[in-house]
Amino acid sequence: MTTDTTTKDTAPGATDPGRTVLDARGVTMRFGGLTAVRGVDLTVNSGEIVGLIGPNGAGKTTFFNCLTGLYIPTEGEVRFKDKVLPPKSFKVTAAGIARTFQNIRLFANMTVLENVLVGRHTRTKEGFWSAVLRGPGFHRAEATSRERAMELLEFVGLAAKADHVARNLPYGEQRKLEIARALASEPGLLLLDEPTAGMNPQETRATEELVLAIRDKGIAVLVIEHDMRFIFNLCDRVAVLVQGEKLVEGDPATVQGDDRVVAAYLGEPFENAPGAEEVAEVEAAEAHAHAADPDAVDGADAADGADSAPSETSGVDEARQENPDEARRENEENDR
Ligand SMILES: Nc1ncnc2c1ncn2[C@@H]1O[C@H](COP(=O)(O)OP(=O)(O)OP(=O)(O)O)[C@@H](O)[C@H]1O
Numbered sequence: 001m002t003t004d005t006t007t008k009d010t011a012p013g014a015t016d017p018g019r020t021v022l023d024a025r026g027v028t029m030r031f032g033g034l035t036a037v038r039g040v041d042l043t044v045n046s047g048e049i050v051g052l053i054g055p056n057g058a059g060k061t062t063f064f065n066c067l068t069g070l071y072i073p074t075e076g077e078v079r080f081k082d083k084v085l086p087p088k089s090f091k092v093t094a095a096g097i098a099r100t101f102q103n104i105r106l107f108a109n110m111t112v113l114e115n116v117l118v119g120r121h122t123r124t125k126e127g128f129w130s131a132v133l134r135g136p137g138f139h140r141a142e143a144t145s146r147e148r149a150m151e152l153l154e155f156v157g158l159a160a161k162a163d164h165v166a167r168n169l170p171y172g173e174q175r176k177l178e179i180a181r182a183l184a185s186e187p188g189l190l191l192l193d194e195p196t197a198g199m200n201p202q203e204t205r206a207t208e209e210l211v212l213a214i215r216d217k218g219i220a221v222l223v224i225e226h227d228m229r230f231i232f233n234l235c236d237r238v239a240v241l242v243q244g245e246k247l248v249e250g251d252p253a254t255v256q257g258d259d260r261v262v263a264a265y266l267g268e269p270f271e272n273a274p275g276a277e278e279v280a281e282v283e284a285a286e287a288h289a290h291a292a293d294p295d296a297v298d299g300a301d302a303a304d305g306a307d308s309a310p311s312e313t314s315g316v317d318e319a320r321q322e323n324p325d326e327a328r329r330e331n332e333e334n335d336r
Contacts (some may be wrong), residue, residue, distance in 0.1 A: 012186040014218025015046035016079065021189050021220045022097075023068065027076035029062050036062040038244040039076070042222075044189060048173060049211060049221040051231040051252075054241035055265055060224045063241065064191055067222075068099050069091050081188065088222055098187035100178045102194045102224075108167035112158055115150040116167050119184030149184060156180045156210060172203035179210065183219075190214060192223040196230055208234055232256060240264065 022044040029037040037059040065071040069092035153159040232252040239249040
């Protein structure tokens with residue numbers, strides 16, 4: 001990756017490189033009879049970008065919710081910088097974990113700057129009376145917060161839009177604003193839930209650069225994403241959840257090459273699927289028939305009306321198989 005790490009300063013919540021910041025052990029989450037997450041262990045170290053992938057309904061968001069105090073795991077423990085996390089979201093944020101959501105959750109009628117200022121509330125010491133009386137302490141704290149918020153907007157590339165109302169930002173910028181707001185709590189770990197959902201390729205590329213720059217500031221990142229290219233380009237390590245359990249974990253090349261991951265996305269071969277021998281038999285019979293009557297039109301070609309048609313179709317199918325996420329998104333768009 002091309003991001004220059006030498007000129008980047010370190011974020012306030014940064015941790016010594018290589019230190020384990022998140023340590024989730026045996027996390028299980030049940031909803032009545034449904035076990036959404038089962039015995040998942042996962043660590044994230046400072047300086048790392050870790051990807052969490054898996055088919056729809058695999059339990060990724062539920063696992064995130066267990067890490068951020070939104071859910072209390074039925075079993076297991078989550079530690080952040082060696083301390084067991086309290087089961088309350090605002091306490092988890094105060095401890096140093098920030099997150100974004102799958103569906104953007106901005107204060108739509110507030111300005112861009114105000115949204116980031118809201119994200120700083122866990123870092124401001126001024127209490128209720130200070131805010132009501134608006135004494136010198138309050139004004140000092142407010143000025144510091146604004147300065148920090150503007151720095152963050154600069155960092156994500158939204159400083160020029162600080163006074164715009166959040167709802168008027170284009171989609172990709174709303175996602176950036178969510179990230180700026182999460183960074184305002186000065187986290188040591190940032191959890192991103194599908195940060196590129198709905199983005200065009202340019203926006204996705206810009207998000208990739210932004211995540212690398214966040215990592216370069218010493219903030220560890222755990223990211224859920226369906227865009228495999230994004231995940232494999234970006235992550236140092238990838239964990240795969242399938243039906244609530246961790247199936248594989250490793251570097252991108254290892255995970256990409258693991259047959260179980262491909263099977264989990266595409267489905268296991270169905271029972272009684274023809275084996276290599278049967279396929280060879282059918283091919284030999286077809287070749288024999290063709291040799292006997294070279295002018296005969298193949299049934300499939302005839303049905304498609306042109307020689308090129310089947311190969312085009314299968315090309316699309318192959319592309320979909322290589323990127324099941326695109327196929328999913330396309331289906332969702334068609335449904336809409
Ligand atoms: N609050 C809840 N109550 C009951 N079941 C839930 C709840 N939240 C999630 N589930 C179920 O838990 C399973 C895992 O869902 P989850 O949203 O964590 O999956 P996911 O991997 O994030 O999926 P996606 O990629 O589609 O976002 C699903 O079967 C889902 O229906």
